[in-house]
Every structure is written in structure tokens, then in C-alpha cells.
Amino acid sequence: MTDRAQLNPSDVVSGLELATADDRLPLVSEIMARIGAPYSWRSASRSAADWAAWFAEHPGRTSWLLTMGGDPAGVATSTADNPHALPNYHRRGFRTVKTEERD
Secondary structure, rough: OOOHHHOOOOOOOOEEEEEEEEEHHHHHHHHHHHHHHOOOHHHHOOOOHHHHHHHHHHHOOEEEEEEEOOOOOOOOOOOOOOOHHHHHHHHOOOOOOOOOOOO
């Protein structure tokens, strides 16, 4: 999801919030590093100065953070989830970014 307008909301979940995270730059860079490192994202290795320069070069860019009760939340599913979980995420506007098969 690259824009809040792509979110197709479901029923309200108490404590769940999608908010801008520009004023929380350390949190944005930490999350990008943790999520992006396995995929070799360039953002995964940016320093604080690199991030400041990147945001200065992209003034219209906004980071969004999904939180649950104020803590960062992620969306992941597995075969152990309800069979409706992944279709539900897709209906909400999320995209599949990685699929793994394990024994």
C-alpha cells in the first residue's frame, strides 16, 4: 500500500490506527531496516544523515505507520491462519510482498 486512499477499511478495531510517522524518523528508519534487510532494500542501511537527506530530496513523501495500542503493528499470515485472512488483507489494500514455502 503506497497511499492511505488505497486502504479499504473494515469494521473499526479498537486501538488500531494508521497514522503519519514523519515526526518519528528513528522509528521509521528502524522499521525499514528490520523489514528491508532480508530483501536488500537500500533504506535498510541508511544512516540518520542519509534519511534526513532523503526526506529533504523527497519533501512530498510521507511514511505511514500501523499501530495497535500505540505500538507498531505488522501484517503477516501463514497457512495456520484462517483461510479468509489473506483475502481480507488484499481487500483492505495490502499487497503480497513475499511468499515462502517451508517443509
